[in-house]
Amino acid sequence: MSNERPWLAHYPAGVPAQIDINAYASVAAVLDEAFERFSGRPAFSNFGTALTYAEIDAASRQFAGYLTGVLKLAKGDRVAIMMPNVLQYPIALFGALRAGLVVVNTNPMYTARELKHQLEDSGAKAIVVLDNFAATLQEVVAETKVKHIVTTGIGDLLGFPKSLVYNFVVKHVQKMVPAYSLPQAVRFRDALSQGASHALPSVELTHDDIAFLQYTGGTTGVAKGAMLTHGNMIANMLQASAWIGASAKPGEEVIITALPLYHIFSLTANGLVFMRLGGLNWLITNPRDMPKFVKELKQSGFTAMTGVNTLFNGLLNTPGFAEVDFSKVHLTLGGGMAVQRAVAERWKKVTGVTLAEAYGLTETSPAVCINPLDIPDYNSSIGLPIPSTDVAIWSEEGQPLPIGEVGELMVRGPQVMKGYWQRPDETAKVLEPSGWLHTGDIARMDERGYVYIVDRKKDMILVSGFNVYPNEVEDIIMQHPGVAEVAAVGVQDEHSGEVVKLFVVRKDPSLTVEQIKEFARENLTGYKRPKVIEFRDSLPKTNVGKILRRELRDEKKASA
Template sequence: MGFERPWLAHYPAGVPAEIDVDEYPSIVSVLENAIDKYRDRPAFANLGRVLTYAEVDRLSAQFAAYLLGELKLKKGDRVAIMMPNCLQYPIATFGILRAGLTVVNTNPMYTARELKHQLADSGASAILVLDNFGHTVQEVLADTQVKQVITTGLGDMLAMPKGAIVNFVLKYVKKMVPDYNIPGAIRFKDALTLGQMRKLPEIEITPDDIAFLQYTGGTTGVAKGAMLTHRNLVANMQQAAAWIGTNVKYGEEIIITALPLYHIFALTANGLVFMKFGGLNYMITNPRDMHGFVKELKKVPFTAITGVNTLFNGLLNTPGFDQIDFSKLHLTLGGGMAVQRSVAERWKQVTGTTLVEAYGLTETSPAACINPMDLADYNGAIGLPIPSTDACLKDEAGNAMTQIGDVGELCIKGPQVMKGYWRRPEETANVIDADGWLHTGDMARMDEKGFFYIVDRKKDMILVSGFNVYPNEVEDVIAMMPGVLEVAAVGVADEKSGEAVKVVIVKKDPSLTAEQVKAHAREHLTGYKHPRFVEFRTELPKTNVGKILRRELRDAPAGN
């Protein structure tokens, strides 16, 4: 490689080049350390109830004892969790890990087909499911190896009578809990009671044990389980903590956790990093209810928030958001998808805090690059490779590209890179090369300071008459229009040019026309990047964490 880690010279003050991967042998030791230091501090809050670190300790130990003592699960067995952000989530997750088992995070919005694949593929022995999604589990149970279903209601961990009221309203008023019948299922609270009667044995957990099977790649065919070890997650926690910890007040941080904890971004950045800081994860169960979300934000003097571009954009467009007290907020981290300049600039304007963009993948636990925390303004980069992380760009033949400004596939190496895909050695070999570089599938360039810029997904690139068009660029330009709420750009087949650019827009201003969009594009984009087709929709298809599904838009017939 012609250059050696130029980014180190541009690290923020106080951030080390390397982290100590061996400070904690497992996530469990991180938890135990936090419990020792912050016993009586709040750890998780949701729907008006707060759990202290001591309560997380007690309840997760009960769940661990239940899994080992009652269910007789053995080290390395998989346990699935299917629920949104609620207090049961951290209790169950830490309980499963303390028992030496592996967590299979399952998206509660899964269809029966997707759930069946994941349960069968992971070979999960047990699943903990929120009542709202019990009917989906019931449908697929016979086709899986699941021996025990544990069920719970959203209100189950809340104080009486509030908990009972929450459960009643969800089922009978809002009709959000379809009937289901799973013979032999046990309630979560009963499992905790059974666990309380048993002693939790000493379990040896090694850094190489698999902590999570984190399913990914559902947009490219069948979802694969990334094997994330205790070492992977501890390393990434150490990396992110070193990066953002320079202005953190230990034991005093309050982070808004609106992205689901079953998503790798929130799991590591919120769940683990802020546990190390002795912080409070303030969990939002349904961030799609933007008005309710803003109401929650008004109640809590939060210091940090993570999210994806669509979440920040949604908040900025919700009445009342600009009246929140942001005086304590010092950290806003955006990831999961590209942050748009217009959103970042408005965020700074409204909150006074820079929206710092980070980049990662499920396969890197997830963080690989983060922008400096002292960034004055949005810079369009995904940041610098974090401590103990190497990054390079490779061409189609797998050779490292050494010229500043060259565009190649971004490749990552570091202790946070997954062990591989669960039971898919050939898929693993496709993404991790012989030298240990993980190929991200993202096209990027690097500047002379070592900042990386994503130009696009390899597979999302649009080829117009032999010219590469990167959807992010087109989307950024269109998003500048005041009449546009959301936009996605995709390539559609075209006889003359191979592919043509199509933009799909959700309007903010009902009077916005396709012609105005095209005129704006002509002003800001070179000819071959102009959208030939403009389609208006009331909403864009998204994953449940708010990533826009370009593939679905690409497969739709071109119009206009």
């Protein structure tokens, strides 16, 4: 099937079948071009302070000077960054990449155990951490290879006197900075001053050099570092850029960056694709504060936004969102988890813009498939394979299946990772010698090349021998007007092996179990209907808002 590539006939006008991966030698070369071309334009904005491309260029040079000139880190050494979306993030990120170092993106919400594993596993020698999370680092740093610590406050780059006000409020009023003691740490601003006297090192980087260790698979046991090379990142940036092509205007875009830049979706789509376009990344530090988020949207004049289903759903349910000015918006892209029909249709109604679903994995830098941006309505597909990408559906026996059949989604292309860091055994499980990557997702492809995710292999529920896909059940139940959020998991049952259990967050407080069951009877065949329904005030989610079915499943096992 990979040879037929039926999707090419359905590409939007102007999208090429292939990209030229040799357009750039490294991610650093992409940055250099953007800094030169758009020097006077604003690049990143946060809490009302914007830094231009020239300012980010200068500060990231200083930071690179600090890492190599002062700390004496060498090409290939690992630097961890543990920050949400603040102005220090892109400076630390670009400084490390320009110095030829490997960035280890670290979730600030990690527990001490998770942080220790990632620092130990990656062998990071340095870490940049926001004060709010430094207490977690203090607990474990002695047991890792980390020699150098740079700390920073949320307001450090907001300019005087705003920086003092923000740091004071966060620490003393909101009490968001637990006390910590890291006497060896250097402040971020001091690191920049010290680095200013050291020139940007000249480092020879190729497509094979690792740019990121992006940790993933914590849901399947121990998190593994996907080795994403400069070549992988350039490929995916060019693939996504080709896809959005004509609809994005260089030097004029404002993209809302609410997903954290340490997440691969935001990192590539917002941080790289829109940097190369000379766009302004409008950083949202805490998207969970929805009323404040809506206020930011009103001030931003945004043209594009990426997010996950729960984020779009949350905005739609926040007072004031409907009054935002959507007149300039031409692109909203949903990824990271399935976009639900009910959310997509409501989004279109309120904003006038189609919520286009995309699909990717940490292991693919991340984009694999994207819907054409001009589709009139939600189509329940993850779209078409992007340029230079092959997709196939394989049987359990590893054979390509005909169009329309359901099997495992396989991907091959220049964005596929080099492998898992120091885990040849784990790499061999997912990466075939022929270059095909096992995604672990169950999917089908139609005759036009559109791909439909049926579900995650490991989330599938087996009811009396029938496969039930939680996505489908959740999608239907979400269409009930009284439901705000829903998760479907399998629970053990002596008669049918497993049955469907629903966890529901109500939008309408008077919603009953019987009303949901009645709705399910009208819309789902017998074995797919939920047998157990539990109401919750909230559902467990990852840092980017993906609902954790696994945690709900584990809870049931623990209580069984």
